[in-house]
Amino acid sequence: MLDELSETLVELDNVKNNLRRKSQELESGFEVQSLYGFNPVAAGGENIPEQGGDLDEFDPIELDRYSQLNLIIRSLNEISVDVNSIYSTMTSLAGDLRGQVGKQQLTMRLMQDKLMRIRMTPLSSISRFLFRTVRDTARRLKKNVNLNIIGEDVYMDRFVWAKMMDPLMHILRNCVDHGIESNDRRMELGKDKTGSIVLEAEQHSRFVVLRISDDGSGIDLDLVRKKLKAEGLVDDPEALDDKELFSWLFRPSFTTKEDVSQISGRGVGLDVVRRNIQELRGTVRLENNPGGGAVFEFQIPFTLSVNRAIMISVAGRLFAVPLQEIIEVRHFSSDELENGEGVSVQWNDENIPVENLGFYLQLGVSDVCPDTGSEGVLAIIFEAAGGDLHCVSIGSVVEQREIIVKDLGSHLTHVPGISGVTVTPSGSLVPILNLSELVETVVEQPDSKAEIHTELSLNEPLKVLIVDDSISVRHSVARLIESRSWKQRQAVDGLDALAQLESFMPDVIVLDIEMPRMNGYELKSNLNSHGLYRDIPVVMLTSRSSEKHREKARELGVEHYLTKPYQEETFIRLLEEIGTR
Structure with a gap:
């Protein structure tokens, strides 16, 4: 509104100046005509009569004569004065309005700061849950472990703390289970019988850094290589450096644990931690000290609202x-771009591929390589999870500003690469990009850079009912399903699933075996007795891998049986096959 008023004032000032200039030109022309005795000419070619009559006895020096043209000039001068007065009044009002807007903005900032202080809570508000997690896990594993928390007075938005609870508790359980050795083993190594875990919180500008370290055995990278080799995930694991091996720990369903327990090895792990951190627009960094422990470092904005x-x-x-x-x-000139299999740039002695952001956003761009042309490209350099550098080309930078972050609502709980929206002064919604997640979503799907058309994409989205008593498993599977733009509904056990079926008819049911109230076998038996649900395909997803459990599932008509941890690509491929039948 202020911008429009300013533009109007500029236009009014131009009109005022033009009016004054024309009036002066007419006045000068009239004086010349009077000086040389010419009668002014009207638009139709007729002379404009001068004043006469009873005033002829006066000499022009004694009494001014006013022709029609002279009257017009005087009228124009008066109009110019009026316009100038209006302009001055509007300028004064605009100044007052700017002052009022400035006061309102200051008041809004003060209110926003007060609201933020209300939302801010210290680390101490959740510390009791963290102590309990370590204590209960250590008791279950018969280990002696102490947790020391430093920086309990560090404040963050309570919503951020709530989102951080699951990642923090998972890492702490990992430290006790994977990191801290057994009491006897620690004694053999000459360590204190009681293991130590330290959670340290620090405030850095608009970020909070959380660092979790332990004095355990660290990450056994040789064991990671053996696991990759045994499962055929990598042809030559020995060629991978530490950074690349760390990235595998954050892959879905990957674990170095051989046994399945309530604590680890159930098909969900650091991939869920990474996703939660990315949803908070944070980063994860991992350090390893073989024989001396591991360090997980999270950098998170202390608030998501501004x-x-x-x-x-x-x-x-x-x-x-x-x-x-x-x-x-940065703008890279055409001379700075290197062309090979794709386009890349040298930045801080690193060669980084340049990719078109419009391709990742599916904005009608068919090639991942940017159109460099003779002017080069404007690009954003950023660091993805795991420390990999990426460079994406953009069209232009419009402005830098402070934004109010809005979530996407319950109907869009998780859109890969979009962390929320903001509202412009004109009322338009602008998506907020999570570049790290956007790029990794494509990286984790090998065929995503090729245009794929399946029979499933031509039909209605696949509808999946997830039945599992583990909230982590349900959320992990749900995110995977939503990443394919499919629909999902969740149930905590068999009875809940029957209730969900009254309002949601799925194309496939993902079903666990061990659940309270009604287990997976009982639910499948109930479905078989109901004609409407009998033919719904069921995928058993369970930690039970014995032949006895498989045989029982086959007796009930279950054709698909997967064990945890499961391979994400295999699971998705199976659902696609079921959906295209």
């Missing part, structure tokens, strides 16, 4: 990118 971001244009669409995700925004 953020500074740059507004960028990609393929004619407007997006926001939080500043904390960006290392550098």
